[in-house]
């Protein structure tokens with residue numbers, strides 16, 4: 001058996017690279033993609049624009065001031081998703097063990113492919129060549145004996161490079177990095193650690209364990225201690241076969257009026273989330289299905305960057321999708337919400353397996369405890385035993401008033 005080797009691929013300046021691909025006249029210019037309105041923020045900037053201090057999440061107005069000669073574009077999500085699918089299918093030709101993390105990044109486990117396909121760096125280079133030739137995009141690839149080493153290595157490989165960390169280099173590699181380079185250490189944890197004098201992984205490795213426990217609590221301190229030694233045996237989580245999960249209802253009497261419809265939507269969202277949580281999946285895409293009294297049916301969907309199954313994340317997304325439903329369709333006969341682009345929960349270093357591990361963009365753990373309790377109560381006492389405050393004023397759904405789930 002070959003040694004365990006995980007690769008991690010992440011497209012360079014993804015949205016901006018696609019804009020350049022589709023409009024080669026932009027070559028060499030700073031490209032900024034994001035919300036172009038007054039309150040927009042930058043989704044990404046290419047490396048030319050980053051030289052002016054433009055980066056993801058920067059307010060667009062500030063970006064324009066820093067880089068007045070840049071090319072500014074709004075995102076074209078469909079096109080990005082199409083290219084994302086092509087890139088992911090190249091990875092799946094290397095190995096079926098692919099775990100997609102976001103629209104432009106994935107882990108893939110090549111432990112079993114090495115004899116056939118070459119060394120890790122040969123495999124990485126071959127993937128990069130194919131992605132460049134077949135999709136027209138630059139991608140960086142990191143590799144190492146575990147997921148988090150591979151992910152950290154990709155940051156070192158950027159832009160447009162490869163960095164493989166050999167087993168015997170792991171400790172040196174880790175020791176040199178800032179603690180903030182470790183996936184899962186967000187700004188808050190980073191600041192807590194900085195205050196007790198821990199800035200690098202080496203500092204964490206050599207710190208007094210009691211100091212770590214006092215700062216982070218026993219569980220997180222133990223996780224950090226493992227990680228500082230490069231211990232991480234989490235396996236690749238391949239996407240479930242199942243493509244979508246959700247809930248829909250047909251109403252005996254058409255729903256009229258925004259408030260009534262929104263209340264049902266809110267409840268159906270919670271039911272869809274409950275089902276997804278039973279299956280231990282989180283999702284990146286939500287789809288709203290609406291049928292009106294004339295039996296016209298439409299679907300509208302939206303995709304978020306980080307997979308989640310927190311109803312508090314999904315509710316504003318569902319509301320914005322609902323806002324896109326034409327107003328001619330507001331006598332509603334059926335409503336459905338389903339999730340796709342499903343991924344199984346990935347236990348992170350700070351959240352043991354079995355516990356929902358939903359990490360926000362800055363890597364900090366999000367509030368997931370409340371939905372857990374809700375699920376537990378519902379499992380014992382039935383779906384209507386507990387609801388959300390928004391629904392308390394309204395009557396619980398009348399089981400006779402609908403034909404039940406139709407999907």
Ligand code: TTP
Nearest residue numbers: 010011012013014015016043044045056057104
């Ligand atoms: P990233 O991989 O984080 O960034 P990137 O691909 O633009 O640049 P690089 O990997 O070379 O550092 O994110 C992938 C895409 O996700 C990015 O092109 C745009 C989008 N995105 C947002 O919309 N908002 C954000 O805050 C971030 C970080 C990314």
Ligand code: MG
Nearest residue numbers: 010011012104
């Ligand atoms: Mg990227």
